[in-house]
Amino acid sequence: MADHTNSVENTDKHEFYKKKHREQMKHQVVTFVMMIAFTLIAFGLVIAEVSAMFTIPIILVLAAVQVLFQLYYFMHMNEEGHQWPAVMIYSGIFAAVLTILALTTITWW
Numbered sequence: 043m044a045d046h047t048n049s050v051e052n053t054d055k056h057e058f059y060k061k062k063h064r065e066q067m068k069h070q071v072v073t074f075v076m077m078i079a080f081t082l083i084a085f086g087l088v089i090a091e092v093s094a095m096f097t098i099p100i101i102l103v104l105a106a107v108q109v110l111f112q113l114y115y116f117m118h119m120n121e122e123g124h125q126w127p128a129v130m131i132y133s134g135i136f137a138a139v140l141t142i143l144a145l146t147t148i149t150w151w
Contacts, residue, residue, distance in 0.1 A: 069115055070116065073111045073115040073116070077108050081104075083104060084104050084105075087100060113128075119131075
């Protein structure tokens, strides 16, 4: 009787993980397609010779969104247990932005 219960539990657990992996793969494929679309939009803006005042901010926003996609879906930062690495990465990004801002201010002041 116990063997049958363990077998059912293992089958249920296997089906759960199979469904979870299928959902993760779906998210990764959709994210990958969106990142390719963002890249094509950026190339399209440059090829179409749209004004640099419009193109540069759009490319920077698309790049930032792609970085977030990379972190959350391909580096699995959206899963439990990744809070500390996320804090470290965001702290590093904050320090980099602060450094760039400080150096830019010093240079142009």
